[in-house]
Amino acid sequence: MDLLADFREFQALQRHREALKDFHLRQALGDRDRHRAMTIRIGEALFDFSKHLATPETLSLLIRLAHARDVAGWRDQMFSGAAINTSENRAVLHTALRAEPSADIRVGGVNVMPGIADNLRRMATFCDQVRRRKTSGATGRAITDVLNIGIGGSDLGPRFISEALRDVHDGPVLHFVSNVDGHAISRALAGLDPETTLVIVASKTFTTEETMLNAAVARRWLVAGLGERADLGLHLVALSSAPDKAAAFGVKPERIFGFADWVGGRYSVWSAIGLSVMLAIGPERFASLLAGARDMDHHFRTQSFEKNIPVMMGLLGVWYRNLWDMPAHVLLPYDDRLARLAKYVQQMDMESNGKAVGRDGRFVGCGTGPVIFGEPGTDSQHSFMQLVHQGQVIPADFIAVIAPDHDLADNHRSLLANCFAQSRALAIGQTLEEAGGDTGRIFSGNRPSTTILLPQLDPYHLGLLLAAYEHKVFVQGIIWGLNSFDQPGVELGKKLAKDIVAGMAQGTVAAQGDCSTAGLIAAALYSDGREV
Incomplete structure (x- = not known):
């Protein structure tokens, strides 16, 4: 596989980068047509790329690079079930988990969709029973609390989504433990009643060290609270592809929910790993989460690269990482419910593309995955945003929600105003004259950002947003020649x-x-x- 720097399309971008040395967003944003031309909508969601260090020629050259690296071909292979996880010889089909049930997606000649639909039905039936308090523990009391024990994708996805959608929780109370640090499991169990607690053990292999250590602690806690002869199986659920090991732990067969080896951990929240989310928000809302992701999948597959949200996100990231030598990317959600977004995307991005060796086993010879970090606005404005404004240039994503789920209009107006002001300040900066002659208040501006506006934060639009980031990571991995699906x-x-x-x-x-x-x-x- 040729190195990225050897492609003439990349070399054209290098020359173009030099030609843009005098480009500044202060002047570029004076073009009233720029926002319209560089904004892409999907339904009511808006992705504004106009505050980027890019011209129409920039985007055209980046798209040529995407074609040279065969992004479309690799994308189609992924959706078709080809084994694009080359190191493990596996398909990569988290997208099948949210596909239409009528789809025909085959792995090894077998259509995987009937199995996915059956697993979703089993999950929905179980969740309905728990949510309606028709499922009781060993002493006959109804389940009121759920403890999800997992790590990595088995924790970050369910925890983030459940917190983002906490305004629509109407099921049992969720608790999460991931860290092997005994303080974490001790604190979680201290506030729970074993008679009314359901423990979910989420591990594909049922051998993950941190998860199984914590699961063993939880099991001993159940025995201590319920007695040696209690039916612990009424308090245990396993999310695993190793049913024999789960059964040996004491999980009843009907409470083991599996998923295939072509579901990567950091892309697994759409699978049985999302059971805790379904318990909290219900099967219908969970289906809406899948529908949002499915619509972004369709957009990614069918839209031209010029109007393709994940492609634009991915290519602009390559532009900054490899042509501007910007090694970080900051996520700034102006909605407190998205507080864990950066942590979730951090694993998705850095575990996928934080690599130096390509699919062919050779060093790729270029910068790859950026450092992902972030915090909600306006908190971030009072912590690290000073550096983002005047220190190292770090591309940013601003994410805001137009309609909140509260009636505090003044608060929300201030939140949105701060979001828009921050992206404007990064773009246009402040001159010495505007700073009243105070050199300490000079801001260079010309600092790139994307602004994402969601109409509301509901399961559908959350699914849409997360799938956009998934596909962005995929696009960048293909450009860099990586296998984004091992670790x-x-x-x-x-x-x-x-x-x-x-x-x-x-x-x-x-x-x-x-x-x-x-x-x-x-x-x-x-x-x-x-x-x-």
Whole structure:
């Protein structure tokens, strides 16, 4: 596979980048047609790309690069069920989880859609029973609380979506534990009643170390509260592709909800991993979440690149990462319900594209995934936005919701005004004259951003938004020549941790050839300050 820098389309972008050295958004935004020309709508949602360091020629050159890298071909392979996860020889079909049930999507010659529809029906039936309090625990009391134990995609997706949609929760109260730190599981269990708590263990293999350690703690807590002879299976659910292991843990077969190996963890919230979300908001709203993502899938598959939201998001990210040497990207949701958006996208993006080796096993030779971070506005304005305005240039996404789910009109007007003011300030800056001669208040401007306006934050538009980010990550991975669907860095850390924890359990130090790690282990094991 040729290096990105070897493509003549990339070299044309390099020359174009030099030609834009005098470009400034202050002048560019004076063109009244720019906003209209660089805004893409899907239904009532709006994606404004007009505050980017780009001209029509820029976008045309970026699209040529996308064609040269065969983004459309790889996209079509993904949707068709081809094994584009090359390192694991697997299909990548999280999109099938939200496809129309009548679709025909095949893996190994077998249509996967009937199985997906059946799993959704099973999930809906179970959730309806719990939500209507027709499902009771071992003592006959109804389930009122649900504890979801998972990590990575088995936690971040359900936790983020459930918090974003908390205004429409009408089911049991949700609680989440992911970190293996014992403080997390201890705090979660301290406020719960074992008689009325349902524990969901979310692990594809049912061997994930952090999840299974926490699950074992929760199981012991149930035994302590209910008694050795209690039917613990009435308090356990497994989201796993290893039904034998889940059954051995004590989960009843009818409470094991599986998903295929072509569902990656960070893309799994659309699958059985979303059970906790369905319990909270109900099957109908969960179906609306899937529908929003499905509509973005359709948009991504059918729209020309010029009017394709995920393609534009992805290409502009490549433009800044590889032509402007901007290594970070900030997400600024001006809606407190989206407080965890940056953390969710952080895993999606950085675990997918934070790689140096391409699909062909060679080093890619270019910058890849950016550092993703963010916080809600207006909180972010009082923390790191000083740097974003005057320090390193960091492309930004502003996300706002037009119609809130409260009646505090003054608050919402101020929230939106701050969102629009921040993106304007980044774009146009402030001159010395405008700053009244105070050099400390000069702002260079010309700092790029996208603004995303959703009509309301409901399950449909949340699904639409998240699918846009998924496909953005896909586009960038193809441009960079990556397999965006494995995670070797995660696996290396786990492998080393197993050796260390085994040694610590025996009171020995297992870190040969590494004096720093050996010293740290010794400090944790021995109180007498001995060195090893």
